[in-house]
Amino acid sequence: MTAHPVLVVEDEFLIALDIMSALEQAGIAVAGPASTVRDALAAIESQPLRGVLLDAHLAGEPAGRIADALQARGIPFAFVSGYGRESLPPEHRGAPLVRKPFTDRDLLAAIAGF
Template sequence: MEHGARRAPRILVVEDDLLIAMDLVDELEDAGISVAGPARTVKDALRMIELQDIDAALLDVNLQDEDSYPIAAALQQRGLPFAFLSGHAAAALPPEFAGQQMLQKPVTTATLTSVIEGLLSSVS
């Protein structure tokens, strides 16, 4: 996914399970994608959005005792694309995020790269 002289896209990964987060980061980096994070809490993710140049994000819906909806709202306000990840079969999203893509964990590398390309093309 290199863009000539342009920098690799930077994707924020928000995942509270360290092993899953490490797998996601490895898969994305192997595909030539720069990764911000992983953030494991809403607070950390919001800080990264404020301080780093993010092109898109992958958000685990459930983060310990909180959900990632405040992160999704912050991304929407900035016009940044994102997709949700969930290990639950039928995670229902609130109405304001009903149109967002939901990926079922575990996610294959091919699916991840395809989703990232789709997210990035939606803002190009």
Template sequence: MSATTETGPARPLAGRRILVVEDEALVAMMIADTLTDQGCEVIGPVATTREALKLLDDTPLDGATLDINLTHEEVLPVAEALDARRIRFVLVTGYAQDNLLRRYRRWPMVQKPFTESSLVRGLMHALTG
């Protein structure tokens, strides 16, 4: 039997503040919509490491979703800043785990193309360790 609330099935991500870093507008919208449907407060989406690091400095976060390759840059500085602050995140990427650069392999990932359920499962896994 699954947990329910007065409004339907329990949403384990409800109330969490999640940063979305994604440079493809349609994908960013899909991630934001999925997280909003789960009851999250979406921070962003943003498409650059500079924007993400500014939000990280200015905004309390519970977690994040990060696209590895942003336009002309990698998301590594954001991943490292989140990791240093012990804020958990999931990498959302089109790369297979075996093809990821070694420096990214220690963090959980969700493979593109993703489904809503795989994104939620991946983020929950990242947040709960």
């Protein structure tokens, strides 16, 4: 049986590749990247997921709808952002946050609870 993947939701392609590479090198199954709110919502609905690493802003669009959908489905997630908690959707400011720039260790620590 294959472990469910971690979905990477990130609109900056090179950052998405860095995240995916770090996870894959640690032996973690990866899905994505999803680079828009629409693509992320479709990915969440179409497959079982271990969890999601979620950029707080996708092409300027806040990720609150994605976080809401994840919470409603009981899928764990962590935000990945270059900004502080004040930039996160107010109802999700308590979610784990990985600050950009990040290390592989930061990413792995964030998904340890997934």
